[in-house]
Amino acid sequence: MKHYCSTKFTELQVHVQGRLLYNCCKAWPERINLEWLEANPGKLFHTDTMIKDRKLMIEDKSCVSCHHGCYKYEEQGLSSARLQQHNHEFISDPDSPLKHLQISLSTDCNMTCMYCGPEWSTSWHKDIKKNGAHELIGFKLDNDNFSDLWAKIKQKSRSNESKFFKLLLKEISLANGLESITLLGGEPLLNNQLETLLEMSENKRITIVTGLGVSSIRLANLLKKTTNKKIKFRVSGEATGSFFELIRYGISWNDFQQRVRMISDHGHEIEFSSTPSNISLLDFTNFYETFSKQHTININPLSERPFLMPHVLDDRSKRDFIDEIKSRNNVSQFQEISRLVNLDPSETDRSNLGNYLKQFSSRRSIDTSFLPEHFRKWCGL
Numbered sequence: 001m002k003h004y005c006s007t008k009f010t011e012l013q014v015h016v017q018g019r020l021l022y023n024c025c026k027a028w029p030e031r032i033n034l035e036w037l038e039a040n041p042g043k044l045f046h047t048d049t050m051i052k053d054r055k056l057m058i059e060d061k062s063c064v065s066c067h068h069g070c071y072k073y074e075e076q077g078l079s080s081a082r083l084q085q086h087n088h089e090f091i092s093d094p095d096s097p098l099k100h101l102q103i104s105l106s107t108d109c110n111m112t113c114m115y116c117g118p119e120w121s122t123s124w125h126k127d128i129k130k131n132g133a134h135e136l137i138g139f140k141l142d143n144d145n146f147s148d149l150w151a152k153i154k155q156k157s158r159s160n161e162s163k164f165f166k167l168l169l170k171e172i173s174l175a176n177g178l179e180s181i182t183l184l185g186g187e188p189l190l191n192n193q194l195e196t197l198l199e200m201s202e203n204k205r206i207t208i209v210t211g212l213g214v215s216s217i218r219l220a221n222l223l224k225k226t227t228n229k230k231i232k233f234r235v236s237g238e239a240t241g242s243f244f245e246l247i248r249y250g251i252s253w254n255d256f257q258q259r260v261r262m263i264s265d266h267g268h269e270i271e272f273s274s275t276p277s278n279i280s281l282l283d284f285t286n287f288y289e290t291f292s293k294q295h296t297i298n299i300n301p302l303s304e305r306p307f308l309m310p311h312v313l314d315d316r317s318k319r320d321f322i323d324e325i326k327s328r329n330n331v332s333q334f335q336e337i338s339r340l341v342n343l344d345p346s347e348t349d350r351s352n353l354g355n356y357l358k359q360f361s362s363r364r365s366i367d368t369s370f371l372p373e374h375f376r377k378w379c380g381l
Helices: 034-039 048-058 070-075 122-131 148-153 161-174 194-200 216-225 241-247 253-265 284-291 315-324 332-341 347-363 373-379
Strands: 011-015 020-022 100-104 134-136 139-141 180-184 205-210 232-236 269-274 296-299
Touching (some): 134 347, 180 194, 194 216, 216 253, 241 253, 269 284, 284 315, 284 332, 315 332, 315 373, 347 373
Parallel strands (some): 180 205, 205 232, 269 296
Antiparallel strands (some): 011 020, 134 139
């Protein structure tokens, strides 16, 4: 089918801070009216807009909320999240029950990962407020460069956040078909509402998406109170040492490893979500060797920073990476990344990469001399 997507019928993403509802991260959000929700308990997954969209999809017609995401990519001949889902179960009921819920508790975060921005991290927002925007050729990252809806919200008033959270807890209790809950941020481990959610969701499969950017004391206290062994930690990471500390700025490599050990020692499953970029490819094999024997490593394609894409690399770095993975040709993670490396970078992306690295590292007083000399010379760093 040309427009149908089963995600619209089974999944919901909620941003508590903004009171936003999405059926997936690529879809245009709907901002919930709290008075309406209070008067219509159990309807969070069945707003008028969602029902309308599902009816259109059942007829294989396009819906507006998906136009700026998947449909836009497909019109350009690109792959999309919709096309990458191979198991599209056809659901003909627009009132189908919610199965998978994702909750973004807030944008509070201690880290400024290279791939992220102010719409998902308060630390990024503070950095840009203090140092100004990142301006490159055809690219600008500032505190006003959100979607139109985010521009209105813009990290400000949270006056209705508490009320919405209470209504959300009620919605969870009424969602009889709910199978899993995924908790995101910002950094969800910083959020004081996390414990409440974990307590009331003991029989559900819980996934916490985290960069582990919290103190060991805070993490230890949370783990002590956690009795649900179904909780899985999906940890962001794709490099080691100085490479890690550049890409995932805000936590040291040693602290990161310690937090991973703490979670493992407590008996919880850990899987890694690795975002391959040109920087991480310079060290990804070391990351793989460090964690792959005990943990699953999943690849999360990068889409927001074209100049950080894996193919924006000098030829020598590409050859070195291909040589390193020759003995691992049967490893799916490396097969997936090697396909991304083979494209030729544009001069614009090459120039933007060097300038972005200069801006990013100088603002944080990061010494980038550990990066290979041939790579630094190629991108003008």
